[in-house]
Amino acid sequence: MSLNPRLVKESFSVVEPQAERATAYFYGRLFAENPHLRAMFPPAMNVQRDRLFSALTRIVWSLDSPDSLAAFLSQLGRDHRKYGVIAEHYTAVGNALLATIRRFAADIWDHEIEAAWVAAYTAAANMMIESAEDDEGVSPAWWLAEVIDHELRHRDIAVITLRPTQRLPYQPGQYVNVQTARWPRVWRTFSIANAPRKDNTIRLHVRSVPGGWVSTTLIRHTRIGDTLMVGSPMGTMTPREQSMRDVLCVAGGTGLAPLKAIIESIIASGRRPNIHLLYGARTSGELYDLPDLIAMESSFPWLRVLPVVSDEQSYDGMRGHLPEVTQRFHSWAEHDVYVCGPPAMVNETVRRLQIDGVPLSRIHRDIVQAER
Ligand SMILES: Cc1cc2nc3c(=O)[nH]c(=O)nc-3n(C[C@H](O)[C@H](O)[C@H](O)COP(=O)(O)OP(=O)(O)OC[C@H]3O[C@@H](n4cnc5c(N)ncnc54)[C@H](O)[C@@H]3O)c2cc1C
Numbered sequence: 001m002s003l004n005p006r007l008v009k010e011s012f013s014v015v016e017p018q019a020e021r022a023t024a025y026f027y028g029r030l031f032a033e034n035p036h037l038r039a040m041f042p043p044a045m046n047v048q049r050d051r052l053f054s055a056l057t058r059i060v061w062s063l064d065s066p067d068s069l070a071a072f073l074s075q076l077g078r079d080h081r082k083y084g085v086i087a088e089h090y091t092a093v094g095n096a097l098l099a100t101i102r103r104f105a106a107d108i109w110d111h112e113i114e115a116a117w118v119a120a121y122t123a124a125a126n127m128m129i130e131s132a133e134d135d136e137g138v139s140p141a142w143w144l145a146e147v148i149d150h151e152l153r154h155r156d157i158a159v160i161t162l163r164p165t166q167r168l169p170y171q172p173g174q175y176v177n178v179q180t181a182r183w184p185r186v187w188r189t190f191s192i193a194n195a196p197r198k199d200n201t202i203r204l205h206v207r208s209v210p211g212g213w214v215s216t217t218l219i220r221h222t223r224i225g226d227t228l229m230v231g232s233p234m235g236t237m238t239p240r241e242q243s244m245r246d247v248l249c250v251a252g253g254t255g256l257a258p259l260k261a262i263i264e265s266i267i268a269s270g271r272r273p274n275i276h277l278l279y280g281a282r283t284s285g286e287l288y289d290l291p292d293l294i295a296m297e298s299s300f301p302w303l304r305v306l307p308v309v310s311d312e313q314s315y316d317g318m319r320g321h322l323p324e325v326t327q328r329f330h331s332w333a334e335h336d337v338y339v340c341g342p343p344a345m346v347n348e349t350v351r352r353l354q355i356d357g358v359p360l361s362r363i364h365r366d367i368v369q370a371e372r
Pocket of ligand 1: 047175188189190191192204205206207208209210211212213214215216254255257366367
């Protein structure tokens with residue numbers, strides 16, 4: 001079976017505009033053929049549908065970059081252990097996926113495309129199964145973590161400190177899925193906001209979204225002493241350890257969390273690059289971590305923290321939107337750049353940085369918040 005990324009991408013681009021109907025069909029088919037699998041999923045499937053499609057999109061479009069695809073799939077395989085996924089589930093998912101693509105790309109479907117999808121799915125599933133198997137016996141499928149601190153820094157934003165009951169190995173910049181006791185099987189992703197610590201504690205920066213299941217629970221109904229479940233760490237926006245370059249970090253809202261972890265790890269490494277952190281929020285009250293950042297700045301003179309506020313006329317510091325503010329400075333073309341925040345902010349910042357001569361290979365990004 002040989003891989004043919006071109007055929008997979010071409011047929012997937014026919015399905016992409018019908019994403020919503022296709023994912024609904026996929027889950028309908030999966031549960032009709034395998035009713036016992038329904039219990040593994042949360043009662044409300046909306047976020048799950050988006051997740052499936054965004055993972056599939058990422059896999060299909062990175063079929064030509066085997067290294068980054070392998071890294072992503074092995075993280076995904078490990079993370080899926082928390083759902084209780086076993087090898088035979090991949091066959092059920094593969095059958096439903098193939099039926100879905102066949103149906104939504106019916107106009108162009110032929111044997112060659114079918115063979116290309118079977119080969120791609122088999123290779124991807126095998127990689128995920130192998131990484132899950134390798135992980136068994138080394139790591140738990142999930143970690144229990146006690147809430148040891150809960151600071152409400154703004155009406156909608158809390159900084160929560162957790163102590164996992166077993167060692168949680170991760171790299172700065174990574175994120176974890178979190179489940180609360182209030183919503184079984186509902187997992188949401190949060191970035192770890194600190195570099196690994198000897199005491200194994202991790203911090204999360206959580207903003208509640210209106211009507212949000214998990215974020216609201218974490219902000220309003222979580223107390224010191226509560227226990228959460230934490231999945232396997234994931235994500236590839238990690239510090240470039242060998243690099244001697246200066247660093248620019250652009251953080252929108254709780255997009256600060258992984259960038260703070262990266263900055264902490266650079267400081268701990270003993271390197272002395274100049275680090276600029278542009279930290280943006282709509283109002284000054286939402287710059288929830290500024291006092292901590294100022295303390296970091298005073299103990300590490302190579303760090304410059306630049307708060308930016310977009311929607312508060314009376315703010316007497318730097319005002320504007322991050323993508324545009326980033327361009328007000330001298331060129332960042334020789335820097336390693338890390339960008340994290342809402343999708344529009346991340347995409348626009350990356351676009352402008354590229355125009356200003358920063359090569360894409362030196363821009364590392366993640367998205368932590370959906371659009372409001
Ligand atoms: C890689 C990654 C890292 C992340 N890191 C963080 C982090 O460090 N801190 C953090 O606070 N969040 C982070 N998020 C977002 C987080 O995972 C959740 O999506 C968010 O907390 C909402 O989950 P919920 O269960 O509360 O809302 P849901 O129950 O999922 O959503 C409830 C309703 O709110 C809508 N909604 C969902 N998100 C938003 C939003 N942002 N604004 C407005 N409406 C919304 C939904 O469409 C739905 O109608 C991250 C996301 C990703 C993908």
